[in-house]
Amino acid sequence: MLDFANTQNDAKMVGDLISAMHQDLGMFPEMLPVEYYLAKRYSLTFVEAQALARCTMSFAQDQDLAKRCSDFGEAADQNKVISWL
Numbered sequence: 001m002l003d004f005a006n007t008q009n010d011a012k013m014v015g016d017l018i019s020a021m022h023q024d025l026g027m028f029p030e031m032l033p034v035e036y037y038l039a040k041r042y043s044l045t046f047v048e049a050q051a052l053a054r055c056t057m058s059f060a061q062d063q064d065l066a067k068r069c070s071d072f073g074e075a076a077d078q079n080k081v082i083s084w085l
Contacts, residue, residue: 002034003084011042018047029058029065033072034084040076 002021005013018035032054039048055069075082 002038006038011044014038014042015044015047032065033068036069037072037076037082040073
């Protein structure tokens with residue numbers, strides 16, 4: 001669903017889906033880089049701040065996850081399309 005919302009360039013749908021995902025399924029570390037990328041790409045300030053905080057906290061526990069967060073954040077800054085599937 002997030003991939004679909006992204007391809008539609010629909011910021012509201014992206015934000016709503018991330019919120020629904022957090023409520024229904026919780027916050028999964030595997031999805032964190034994607035959440036951060038989408039939040040930055042669509043200027044979802046609250047979601048971006050939350051994802052950045054989680055990325056920062058992951059640095060001490062999982063450097064691979066922190067690296068993916070960084071890479072996905074840079075991709076969003078450069079408006080690059082990524083594949084997370």
